[in-house]
Amino acid sequence: MISKEIITEEFKSLQDSICEAVQDCDGIAEFKEDRWAREEGGGGISRIIENGDLIEKGGVNFSSVWGSVPEHSRHSFGNKAGQFYAAGVSIVLHPQNPFVPIIHMNVRYFEMDDGTWWFGGGIDLSPHYIDKGEAALFHEKLRKVCMDHHPDYYHKFKAWADDYFFVKHRNETRGIGGIFFDRLSGPGTKENIFDFTLDLGKNFAPIYIDLANKKRGYHFTDEQRQWQLLRRGRYVEFNLVLDRGTKFGLETNGRIESILMSLPPTASWKYNFTPKEGSPEWCTQQLLKKNIDWINA
Amino acid sequence: MISKEIITEEFKSLQDSICEAVQDCDGIAEFKEDRWAREEGGGGISRIIENGDLIEKGGVNFSSVWGSVPEHSRHSFGNKAGQFYAAGVSIVLHPQNPFVPIIHMNVRYFEMDDGTWWFGGGIDLSPHYIDKGEAALFHEKLRKVCMDHHPDYYHKFKAWADDYFFVKHRNETRGIGGIFFDRLSGPGTKENIFDFTLDLGKNFAPIYIDLANKKRGYHFTDEQRQWQLLRRGRYVEFNLVLDRGTKFGLETNGRIESILMSLPPTASWKYNFTPKEGSPEWCTQQLLKKNIDWINA
Numbered sequence: 254m255i256s257k258e259i260i261t262e263e264f265k266s267l268q269d270s271i272c273e274a275v276q277d278c279d280g281i282a283e284f285k286e287d288r289w290a291r292e293e294g295g296g297g298i299s300r301i302i303e304n305g306d307l308i309e310k311g312g313v314n315f316s317s318v319w320g321s322v323p324e325h326s327r328h329s330f331g332n333k334a335g336q337f338y339a340a341g342v343s344i345v346l347h348p349q350n351p352f353v354p355i356i357h358m359n360v361r362y363f364e365m366d367d368g369t370w371w372f373g374g375g376i377d378l379s380p381h382y383i384d385k386g387e388a389a390l391f392h393e394k395l396r397k398v399c400m401d402h403h404p405d406y407y408h409k410f411k412a413w414a415d416d417y418f419f420v421k422h423r424n425e426t427r428g429i430g431g432i433f434f435d436r437l438s439g440p441g442t443k444e445n446i447f448d449f450t451l452d453l454g455k456n457f458a459p460i461y462i463d464l465a466n467k468k469r470g471y472h473f474t475d476e477q478r479q480w481q482l483l484r485r486g487r488y489v490e491f492n493l494v495l496d497r498g499t500k501f502g503l504e505t506n507g508r509i510e511s512i513l514m515s516l517p518p519t520a521s522w523k524y525n526f527t528p529k530e531g532s533p534e535w536c537t538q539q540l541l542k543k544n545i546d547w548i549n550a
Numbered sequence: 551m552i553s554k555e556i557i558t559e560e561f562k563s564l565q566d567s568i569c570e571a572v573q574d575c576d577g578i579a580e581f582k583e584d585r586w587a588r589e590e591g592g593g594g595i596s597r598i599i600e601n602g603d604l605i606e607k608g609g610v611n612f613s614s615v616w617g618s619v620p621e622h623s624r625h626s627f628g629n630k631a632g633q634f635y636a637a638g639v640s641i642v643l644h645p646q647n648p649f650v651p652i653i654h655m656n657v658r659y660f661e662m663d664d665g666t667w668w669f670g671g672g673i674d675l676s677p678h679y680i681d682k683g684e685a686a687l688f689h690e691k692l693r694k695v696c697m698d699h700h701p702d703y704y705h706k707f708k709a710w711a712d713d714y715f716f717v718k719h720r721n722e723t724r725g726i727g728g729i730f731f732d733r734l735s736g737p738g739t740k741e742n743i744f745d746f747t748l749d750l751g752k753n754f755a756p757i758y759i760d761l762a763n764k765k766r767g768y769h770f771t772d773e774q775r776q777w778q779l780l781r782r783g784r785y786v787e788f789n790l791v792l793d794r795g796t797k798f799g800l801e802t803n804g805r806i807e808s809i810l811m812s813l814p815p816t817a818s819w820k821y822n823f824t825p826k827e828g829s830p831e832w833c834t835q836q837l838l839k840k841n842i843d844w845i846n847a
Contacts, residue, residue, distance in 0.1 A: 287822070301821040312821070422800050422809075482816065489817075490810075493790035494800070503719050503791070512719075513787075516819040519779065520786075523815070524598040524609070525584070525807045 255444050260362045261317050261340045263447075265298070267360070267454045268315040268342050272300050274458035275313065275346070278465065279305035284313065289508045294320040299511040303518070307353070307469050311346035312514030318505065322365075326504035331436060336366040341373075342454060343498065345515040346461065351481035352468040354380035354387075354428065355488060356461050357515070359498060360454045362447075370443065372450045373435040375410070376457060377418050378464075379428030379488060381481045383537045387464060388429045388547040395432050396548065398456050402449040403441070410434045415543040420491050425541035427491050480534050482521035489520050551740050557659045558614050558637045560744075562595070564657070564751045565612040565639050569597050571755035572610065572643070575762065576602035581610065586805045591617035596808040600815070604650070604766050608643035609811030615802065619662075623801035628733060633663040638670075639751060640795065642812040643758065648778035649765040651677035651684075651725065652785060653758050654812070656795060657751045659744075667740065669747045670732040672707070673754060674715050675761075676725030676785060678778045680834045682847055684761060685726045689844040692729050695753050699746040700738070707731045712840040717788050722838035724788050777831050779818035786817050 272284050282305030290296035297316030302308050317340035322330045330337055341361030348355070357377050364370035378391050392411070399407035410432035418427040432453075437446055473481075492499050492515050502512035528534035569581050579602030587593035594613030599605050614637035624631060638658030645652070654674050661667035675688050689708070696703035707729035715724040729750075734743055770778075789796050789812050799809035825831035 285821075303821060310819070310821070422806050486813070489786060490790060493787060509719050510822045513819065514821055516783070518820070519816060519818045521816045522607070522810065522813040524582075524600060524607070524811055 254442075255447055257338055257340065257362070257364060260447060263451055264317075264340050264342050264360065264362070264454075265315055267451065268298065268300065268313055270455075271342070271344065271458050272313050274462060275308070275311070276302065278462045279307045281306045282308060287510075289511065291318050291320075291505075291507065293506060294318060297508065297511060299508070299514065301514055305349070307348055307350075307465055309347050309349045310518035312344065312511070314343045314511050314514060316341060316343075316507070316511070318507070320505075323504055323506075326501070330363070330365065331369070331371070333365050333367065333369070337363060338365075339363045343515075344457065347485065347517045348465065348469070350469050350471055351381045351473050351477045352471040353465050354378045355485070355517075356457075358454070358457045360450050362450070369438070371436040371438045372446050373437065374450050374453055375414055375417075375431060375433035376453065376460070377414050377428060377431035377433065379418075379484070380537070381484045382477075382533055383429060383540045385540075385547070385550055387467075389550065391429070391431070391460065391464065392547040394456065394460050398449075398453055399432065401452065402445070406434075406449070407432065412544070418491070419495075419543065420487055421495065423487060423490070425487075425538070426543060427488065427541075429540070429545075429547060430543075479521065480528075482519060483523060483526060485517040485520035486522045489516055492516065552744055554635050554637065554659065554661055557744060560748055561614075561637050561639050561657065561659070561751075562612055564748065565595065565597065565610055567752070568639070568641065568755050569610050571759060572605070572608070573599065575759045576604045578603045579605060584807075586808065588615050588617075588803065588805070590803060591615060594805065594808060596805070596811065598811060602646070604645055604647075604762055606644050606646045607815040609641065609808070611640045611808050611811060613638060613640075613804070613808070615804070617802075620801055620803075623798070628662075628666070628668075630662050630664065630666070635661045640812075641754065644782065644814045645762065645766070647766050647768055648678045648770050648774045649768040650762050651675045652782070652814075653754075655751070655754045657747050659747070666735070668733040668735045669743050670734065671747050671750055672711055672714075672728060672730035673750065673757070674711050674725060674728035674730065676715075676781070677834070678781045679774075679830055680726060680837045682837075682844070684764075685844040686847065688726070688728070688757065688761065691753065691757050693845065695746075695750055696729065698749065699742070703731075703746070704729065709841070715788070716792075716840065717784055718792065720784060720787070722784075722835070723840060724785065724838075726837070726842070726844060727840075776818065777825075779816055780820060780823060782814040782817035783819045786813055789813065 284300040287299045295318035319338040344358040360374040396407040414430040414433035417433045581597040584596045592615035616635040641655040657671040693704040711727040711730035714730045
């Protein structure tokens with residue numbers, strides 16, 4: 254059976270190849286790397302890019318951590334006690350241009366000393382302005398990755414993303430969703446599920462670069478920039494109030510600057526802001542809903 | 551014994567007098583009011599001020615809500631089930647000028663249908679730049695309010711504020727603290743404790759106006775503005791990750807725009823930002839610690 258060492262090495266290579274591709278695409282900014290160790294076991298490699306031509310702030314983090322499951326966070330480990338091992342790659346990219354979406358990807362592997370293991374992961378898109386054609390293309394590409402591995406994956410994991418990336422207190426989705434899965438250990442072999450997870454990871458860079466290149470040069474106004482900052486505010490709300498990865502990081506005494514690399518360079522809050530009916534901002538807000546079939550919308 | 555109706559009316563008057571004083575002090579912006587009802591019982595009056603001469607964004611909220619304790623949030627009600635009544639005034643003011651501190655005040659009253667009741671409250675200051683003289687004066691004024699009511703209050707509630715307004719994941723305090731108390735129902739009569747709580751509320755406006763007027767005209771650079779936005783980022787982290795009032799609001803299906811009025815107009819995050827040793831920003835960071843005796847520092 255495939256070992257945690259191999260999975261970890263593949264995740265590390267994934268970080269390398271994604272950083273190379275994203276940096277290349279940005280054209281002017283370079284990733285800065287920090288290697289960090291976790292007192293209780295393991296550590297990570299954080300790579301951050303700031304003030305680029307495409308990316309205003311983004312991070313591509315790798316980590317592999319291990320130790321005892323903290324008493325107060327057993328729920329994050331399938332309600333198990335004992336020793337755990339976790340490895341993963343996490344990405345959030347905040348673009349300069351409001352017409353380029355925020356993107357997030359995560360792939361992760363867990364195992365416990367009782368022999369149980371699972372994979373998790375996902376890619377989701379948070380456009381400041383929703384473009385139905387772009388959304389259809391994005392979901393079509395995720396569907397293809399899924400279909401290459403299991404006929405049920407896209408349908409199931411698309412619904413899971415809708416549920417997961419939902420800002421409950423705002424009663425709106427974070428963006429147009431994507432796919433999300435957790436505690437996946439079947440059907441199929443461990444190799445099958447790892448192949449799927451890694452395949453998703455390898456699809457991240459081409460999917461993002463393609464959509465970023467289409468709109469990175471679009472002209473935008475101050476008002477459109479303001480709207481981008483407000484949407485980033487919602488992104489902050491999701492990540493700090495609801496995101497399980499962030500909670501997991503804080504609970505397991507992860508490196509705070511790496512966990513919070515997901516936060517935007519700047520965000521705004523305006524009391525009770527309501528876009529004008531019929532405006533592009535209003536249209537976007539109308540589409541922040543679960544269960545939209547983007548491919549056929 | 552003093553009734554919830556009287557307490558509620560006094561809290562409502564407190565909101566009025568504070569709004570009048572703050573608006574007067576700002577000089578150009580006016581509070582806008584929204585009255586809202588809560589489906590499960592009660593409602594509130596939110597008053598928001600934006601783009602003023604002194605205040606960039608701030609809110610002075612009154613609410614009185616009642617109903618059944620939600621199953622999942624009994625911990626917010628002293629682990630009790632049954633019917634509750636809660637009334638309070640909450641304030642957060644984000645100033646334009648980085649040399650003027652962010653201030654927060656809250657006074658609140660709870661009662662349960664089993665006859666138990668308690669008061670809570672506090673005022674705390676989050677300067678973007680800590681000024682020891684200002685901190686001493688601020689704490690001295692809070693100490694005076696406390697000493698007028700009970701010899702143990704300042705000492706006890708100052709330590710409570712240090713513990714409460716602590717950003718655990720950053721290992722730093724939110725600012726220079728102040729006083730904080732919760733579930734206060736003795737010693738003394740209900741009238742005594744209400745008098746103290748209301749007295750604290752009435753001291754808010756003179757305390758804030760005095761310190762705001764001292765520095766609102768200070769010249770500041772772009773770098774100082776950037777530092778203000780980073781400190782506001784920490785404020786967002788505290789409020790969304792740790793603040794009990796925010797959690798209580800989200801759990802009890804409060805009005806989201808009123809709960810999140812505490813968030814700043816704009817905030818920033820920069821990866822691993824470390825101020826230059828010896829700089830004013832660095833000096834402030836060194837003082838974000840618990841248990842500083844500001845009055846005698």
